[in-house]
Amino acid sequence: MTFANVVTLETQPGRRDEVVAILSRRNPQLDETGCLLYEVGTSEERPDTVFVAELWESAQAHRAALELDSVRAAIAEARPLMTGRISSEKFDVAGSPLHD
Numbered sequence: 001m002t003f004a005n006v007v008t009l010e011t012q013p014g015r016r017d018e019v020v021a022i023l024s025r026r027n028p029q030l031d032e033t034g035c036l037l038y039e040v041g042t043s044e045e046r047p048d049t050v051f052v053a054e055l056w057e058s059a060q061a062h063r064a065a066l067e068l069d070s071v072r073a074a075i076a077e078a079r080p081l082m083t084g085r086i087s088s089e090k091f092d093v094a095g096s097p098l099h100d
Contacts, residue, residue: 002093003059007052010085034061
């Protein structure tokens with residue numbers, strides 16, 4: 001079953017674009033681990049917030065990606081630029097009107 005994770009990350013004032021750059025770096029290992037979608041976004045209404053939408057082959061694939069050295073390094077690099085306020089909504093995808 002497909003697994004989704006939608007994350008909101010609060011950054012230190014003025015550091016949003018740096019976090020976006022870190023999280024947007026190409027990482028072929030994510031494809032290999034079962035990542036179907038990883039989108040990083042911003043909103044001018046919330047200038048110190050980064051939004052991440054992830055879609056994975058399974059919750060297990062998501063957990064496995066968190067063990068990758070490349071992912072751990074990106075998290076370690078971004079962490080000092082964030083406030084620590086993070087919200088995350090994880091769910092199993094029940095369906096989509098875009099495909100069967």
